[in-house]
Amino acid sequence: MSLFSHEIENFWQAAFLGGEIRCREGKLTLAVNPALSEDRRVMLLATADGHTSAVMTPALADQLDLGSGQGLTEQVLRQKLRDGQVALHGADYVFYFSEATKRVLLEEAPVHTLRQLTAADEAVFAEFQAAVSEQDLDDAYVELDHWLVFGAFEGERLVCAASMYPWEGQKLADMGVLTLASSRGRGHASRVVRAISRHACGLGYQPQYRCQVDNQVSAALARTAGLSQFGTWEVISPDSAESL
Missing domain, CATH: 3.40.630.30 (Gcn5-related N-acetyltransferase (GNAT))
Incomplete structure (x- = not known):
């Protein structure tokens, strides 16, 4: 059972899982969503339970060759982002009651x-x-x-x-x-x-x-x-x- 409210859980699920799930590997989920705004076209969320969710536009996922193949890990994903010159802003902690x-x-x-x-x-x-x-x-x-x-x-x-x-x-x-x-x-x-x-x-x-x-x-x-x-x-x- 989650520590947090349904509203919080639902918000983040919609943000990261609202599109097409392209890959689920262990504790990593990658989704693509063409509706992402320009300043949110790549996002990563690492939750306290050790799971990492990533979402990006389909065009960017294709450009980075992020298909539905096996073996995708968070480390591999981050390397592909770096290789593709996709820089991430410094991570924020997110806290709730x-x-x-x-x-x-x-x-x-x-x-x-x-x-x-x-x-x-x-x-x-x-x-x-x-x-x-x-x-x-x-x-x-x-x-x-x-x-x-x-x-x-x-x-x-x-x-x-x-x-x-x-x-x-x-x-x-x-x-x-x-x-x-x-x-x-x-x-x-x-x-x-x-x-x-x-x-x-x-x-x-x-x-x-x-x-x-x-x-x-x-x-x-x-x-x-x-x-x-x-x-x-x-x-x-x-x-x-x-x-x-």
């Missing part, structure tokens, strides 16, 4: 130092943004005009903020979180992640937390906040030729 953890989350009482932010918080949010680096702002992608925004306060000062934006046509909502350097290590980020996730779950959305696999601080935050790793997700890099 398990169904059991989500039930606990929904029963938690609100924390008095946390609250939802609105347009009325423009001044306090601007002060918060001014206190962090441009790099941190870019990496976290936390914006006051996102679909859902929560913040943690020390007195009247906003010291940590998280925002969410739903995926188009899906009940998944990505989140970003950012804490002032002077207020880190006090548990603000994990509490804000849980608060915004609780609110999103109450609206029928599945909170989704993603970070690069080399960002161990962010991955540790996800786990501390109670999220479980679903897998690692890779998509084609913008550096690959558009003709591929």
